[in-house]
Amino acid sequence: MTLNNGTLNKGSATQSDRKLDQDEATPLRVAVLVINMADTMPTELSNEPILVIELDRFTTNLEMALDLVAAGEVVSIQAPHSSLVLMPALVAAQRKLHPHAYLAGVQYAKTAEAASSLALKQAKRDLSAVNCQRSIVIGNEQVSHLEVDRNQLAFDGLCQLITDIAQRTITRDDNSRHYWFTARYQARVATLNLQFNPEDNAIPHASIVLTQGTGRLKARSLLKAQRLFFLISGTSEAELNQGLWALAAKLDSIKMMTDDSKISLSLLALMQQNLHEFEISTSPRFALTLQASSIESLMQEIASMSDALSQVFKEKGQYKTPAGSFFTAAPLGQQHLAFVYPGVGTVYHDMLSELHHYFPALYARLEQQGDLKAMLQADAIYHSDKQITEQMALGDMAIAGVGASYLLSKLLMDEFDVKPQYALGYSMGEASMWASLDVWQQPHLLIDKTKSDPLFTSVISGDLSAVRSAWGLTDSDVIHWNSFLVRCTPESIRPMLKQYPRVYLAITQGDTCVIAGCEHSCQELLKALGKRGIAANRVTAMHTMPALSQHDNVVAFYEQNIVPEAVSHPVTFISASDTGKGIDRGVGDEQGQLNPKLIATSIADTFCNSLDFTALIQSATRQGARLFVEIGADRQNCTLIDKILKSSDSEKLIDNLLSPSANHTSQYCTVPLNAKGSSDIATLLKAIGQLISHRVPVSLTVLQLGLKRQLALQEQLTTTDAANTLLKGEA
Structure with a gap:
């Protein structure tokens, strides 16, 4: 049912009426959802009559919708590309619907400050609880000549803020975006302040208060038509080449299409089919990854890979391209996989800012487990001023470094089911190692301790x-x-x-x-x-002689309870405290199991003595580690490991371990999971591709689910009749 705005004005509250009643205004409990053109109406509303209001005057439309919601109705304000569905919070709860946000206050005044104060008062919220304040000037010269533009601008601003809440995304003044952090157990609260042309509005300022809903937007797909990812497997060079050119033939047929939307749909379907076929294949010996941003560039990747295969097989080496395509003729496998944790100083401004779009459930879990904001030192890392990040205190950098490693460990292990055989850390990376791999019971307890303990604030720093x-x-x-x-x-x-x-x-x-x-x-x-x-x-005296006086204090600081299962942990933890003494063993190997004192002493030995990272990597290699994945911010350890293992001494070491005829270029491999200055997702996919080619077991579920959502979205976009139906918001 579509309502004519004029017929309802007679019985609706005007802005002036609301202003007169604002001192006694009760909090609004209006559940809201943003439905984009390609989205379907939630199934929970399939039997719910929805009243449709066509957008023409934003404030009038919003007031009308609120009056209808107050009467128990479900209302949809429709615009060309999206609709805003409003309903009583009770209705949403009864239907077990998860709204994107709740509209808690709407007020008008002659100044922005007054409108905001009144709206917050209505919402029963203090200004200190507001995480985001956004303002839009509606009556500017750019759009004042078109009434529809002004109303669309206000509507789009409201929908974008609701979407950001559902996506847990904050937008800074410079338009950069990152995860919307809040204190633990605190909901996200936002205000939208609208300024209208005073010539057209007696009350030119409106303020809207929104609070976090229980709904979250679905994860973005890691793969799309502009981010292509294909896997080719085989038992020989000939089989791999056959797979490459079979894929090229399929791409040629897609290129013949003239409709861009059909090309996109076909590419997504081809990727989905490719991943499925790879998943059900019987673990062939070799696998290569192809990555590209278009059909044309993918064809170039195929040609380059095909040209390189013969030499790679001859040398038992590896081949990779800047786009991320990768192949190794000497797969190392999970049995040689080592997680490497970087030390203090690798964190950087806006690190990992893209990941929450693609792994929202992971971020939600981490928020439930501990204070994610504190864990990543978000106030400093995501501050608009980069110098704030660069000037972080040693303790704060240590916390953020462990936090980044913890997050990336959970991403790789929980989302892709990758399990390491070995683990080691650079300096304080050893603490990250124990915190991230399910050894310590409550690693989050170290956050406050690190910020307050004299050890980090004044003894070896400050x-x-x-x-x-x-x-x-x-x-x-x-x-x-x-x-x-x-x-x-x-x-x-x-x-x-x-x-x-x-x-x-x-x-x-x-x-x-x-x-x-x-x-x-x-x-x-x-x-x-x-x-x-x-x-x-x-300023840090770690790894110097003065730090030796603090050995007992460091042991006491890191002596944490461990989970019962960790006493016989399947991972071999390699510490510089042993390798610096020329001992090739994992922590706990001599004792037969791990315990809190042993772990803390190992960290203290590394912390208080000169660090020989060269010896650590050489020892790890002697113990069996070959495939080094850096789990943390940036890729500094990968650069160091490459240099160490390319040295003549290390090549002699590997010579003694492997057959004399083996080519050294692929007998080890370093894989960064993150890189400063590069796309979080591009670097992640490159890492996943390398692990797959090294025949490490990797779950493809995340990639497949993302493609499934992309296919559904693309199919809706290419179906005109369905899009029109959705646009009208019909149930």
Whole structure:
């Protein structure tokens, strides 16, 4: 039923009426959903009569809808590309419908501040509870000549805010978007302030208060017509080539289509069929991944891969393209898979900001388990000012680093069912390792401890009380502490340390080292070496001699209860505390099982001594790790591991472990799960493709479900009659 706006005005409350009643205004409990043109009306409303209001004057339409909802009706305000469905919250609850949001207050006033205050008062909310405030000027010159544009602008603004709430997405002033974090157990609350042309409206400001509903938008598909992903399997080079050109022939037939929507639909269907066929195949020896952004570029990837196969098989090597296509002729398998956890300092501004669109259920689970906002230090990481991120304190960076690793671990393990055989960490990455792999019972408890414990705030960072004690300084003495990355061997540095007692060799990592200590002394040592160092400008005494005095405190800090099943954990945890001593074993191997004291001592040994990352990687390789997946922000560890394993000493090491004729180029592989400056999803898909080619068991369910949703959406968009029916909102 479509209502004529004029026939209802007689019995509806006007803006002036609402203003007169605003002091006694009761909170609105209106459930709202945004239905886009390609979406179907929820099945819960299939038998519900829906009154349709065609959008022509936004405020009048909204007031009319609210009056009808107050009378118990379900109403849809229709616009060309979407509709806004409103109903009593009780009706939504009775129908077991999950609304995108609740409309809790609508008020008008002569100023924006007054309208917002009145709306919040009606919604029984304080301004401090508002997570997002959005304003739209409706009466600007750009649209004032078209009434429909002004009404559409207001309608679209409201629908977008409701969508953002349902998608748990916040938009900053610079239009960048990230996850909408809130304090634990706190709902999202938003206000939309509209400013109309005062010449047309006696009361030119309106404020709308929205609160979070129980509904969430469905996950976006990782794959689409502009993000293609195909898998080809076989037992030989010939079979792989046959699969490549069979796919090329199918693409040629799709290219012959003239309708873009049919091309898109056909590509999605072909990807779905390809994933299904790969899934039911009998685990062939070889698999390659093709990735591209269009049919044309995919054809180029096919040609490049086909040309490369012969040489890759000859060398038992690997081949990858910038687009993400990948093949290895020497699959390493799950038995060589190691998760590598980066240390402090890898987190960056807006990291992982895309992921929640594609894994909303994962984010919802993490929010239930702990304070996700605190875990990722969201106020600093997603601040509009990048310098806030860059100037984070050591403890805050440590928390955010562990949080990023925890999130990515759960993503890879829960969503793709990837299970590591080994785990190791760079420096404080060892703490991330224990927190992320279901060992500690309550890893979230360390968040507040890290922010408040003197160990991180003043002992080995900040005021550096441990350093003051070691150097015999008073509280009033000034310490100019810094660390420098220098391309140099540790053998060149160690003999010089006696001349510079306030300089320490903190980290050895491939062809570079990190020295730390008195900034002036470090610069003097570098000058004597004839080397230039890159200053980190970070205050931390980890991995230096003064930290040794804190060993017992570090043990106490990290001695956490572990889950009962973790005593015999299937993963081999490799610690620098052992490998730095030349011992090739996992933590707990000697004792036969893990325990809280053993884990905490292992972390403390790494924390308080010089870190030899080179020895850690070489030991991990000797123990069987070959396929290193970096689980954390950015890909710095992958770069280091590549350098370490490409060194001549490491090649000799692998020579002793493998047959003399084996080609070294693919006897190890590093796989970043995230990379600063790159798309979160593109990097993730590249990682998944490499793991599949290395014949690591990977669940394809997430990819398949996304394609299923994309296909349904595309089919609706290409069905004109269905789209028109949906546009009218008919039940």
